Amino acid sequence: MKILAAQPKLVELVQEAILAEIASGKLPPGARVIQEQLAQELGVSRQPVQQALLLLRNLGVLREAPGRGLQVAPLDLEHVRNMYDVRAVIEGLAFRKAAERNPQRAAAEGPAYIAAGREAVAAGDVARMIQADMAFHAFVYELSRNPLVAPAMDTHWANTQRVMGEVLMRDERPRDIWDQHEALLHALMEGDGRKAEKLAREHIQQAADFMIDRLQREAAPA
Structure with missing residues (x-):
């Protein structure tokens, strides 16, 4: 079985931190979510941030931004x-x-x-x-x-x-x-x-x- 490289708990913590920023209005609908910036602010590598962002995209909290990257999706x-x-x-x-x-x-x-x-x-x-x-x-x-x-x-x-x-x-x-x-x-x-x-x-x-x-x-x- 393949060894898992990511730390699930760290990914979960990063996801919760990003979601808290969105829920508090600090990242409003339409705001771009920049992986490198989040990693720096949270003091973690880009890998757990990338995985957390993908999870939030799958949940519909984030969506593809025009051009490239992700942005906060509006509430449906x-x-x-x-x-x-x-x-x-x-x-x-x-x-x-x-x-x-x-x-x-x-x-x-x-x-x-x-x-x-x-x-x-x-x-x-x-x-x-x-x-x-x-x-x-x-x-x-x-x-x-x-x-x-x-x-x-x-x-x-x-x-x-x-x-x-x-x-x-x-x-x-x-x-x-x-x-x-x-x-x-x-x-x-x-x-x-x-x-x-x-x-x-x-x-x-x-x-x-x-x-x-x-x-x-x-x-x-x-």
Whole structure:
């Protein structure tokens, strides 16, 4: 068997770093992504950067730029709508199972995730807000004790992060997101699976409606 030359963990870290720049708006749609520059900024060789860029291109986050190279792809309205449809189902299941199977752990550990999210909002740091949001949802996936939930969501997180970044940068009331998260946590702590699933679906649907409305308005001719 051929020896693998690249370090998978390093490629993953580079991919996450590039995605964070895109999600935070530092690399907006249409921005060219220059391999050599990224390698220098991240302090790594060009090989892991090249592989990370190819992965992001395959996920639709990047696309071929005119001439040569890659650029940040615009968000696609239909893809966003489909992604949120799928996410609402998976998240609803995860929150319901988490409430039914792990209310004690939700009560013991959940408040720290809410506090971290509110601190990120207070700091106005979009990257931290995204990280806190992802950490809270990953915590719920773990509480669900369904090992298929996290892998199912992994395929959507790259584009989900982008959409979250757009929402957080444009939403004048990001604090409301953590009010919703806190309500979700209380449903988990109460062990109320039906309520947790309902709130989770509503939470995802509100984010979807907000982002789709933004995309439609931006796509409309002036």
